[in-house]
Amino acid sequence: MDPQIVLDLYGQGFYLIVVIVSALMVPSLVVGLIVSIFQAATQINEQTLTFLPRFIVTIFAIMHLGPWVLTTLTDFFTQLFIDIPMMIG
Template identity: 85%
Template sequence: MDPQVVLDLYGQGFYLIVIMVAAVMVPSLIVGLIVSIFQAATQINEQTLSFLPRLIVTIFAIMHLGPWLLTTLTDFFNQLFLDIPMLIG
């Protein structure tokens, strides 16, 4: 197997993981920024005020993006599994 093929597969897998993590974490980061701006404007320094909305948004994102995440990961694995004969030979 050519080292370039291995690097391409690694790159595709890494890109897929980055996209999947970003899809879940970006909404949480946006909510965290909004809550931080609210806390700075009102001078409320409550730790649970910043944690709970981010937790809820992250769980909500996982619930709604779960089927897409699973389908994307399964498609990548299936393509990788079907390409094994080409990669070996």
Template identity: 60%
Template sequence: MTPEVVMDLFANAFLLTVLIVSVIVGPSLVVGLIVSTFQAATQINEQTLSFLPRLIITLATIMVTGGWLITKLTDLFTRLITNIPNIIG
């Protein structure tokens, strides 16, 4: 196995990880920013007001995009497993 193959495998896995994290964390970040702006404008300092909307949005995002994310993940691992003879030999 050459260093180029290892770096290609690592790059594919890393890009998939970044994609999965950004799809899940992105909407939560936007909702957190909106809630923080609302809290700053109204001077309400309630902890659950900032936590609960982010939790709900994160769970909803996982429910909506979960199938697509699992498909991407299984495609990567299927490609890796089927290419084992080519990678090793």
């Protein structure tokens, strides 16, 4: 097995992880920023105020992006298992 193949697989896997995690976390970060701006404008310094909106948005994102995440991971691993014989020999 060529080291370049391993590096390519590592790069593809790392890119896939970054895309999936960012798709799930960016909405939560945006909601956290909006709530933080609201807290700064109203001078409410309650630390637990940001938890519930971010939690709801994260659950909502997981519910709606779950099928896409599962399909993307399944396609990646299916292609990986199909390509294993060509990588070995």
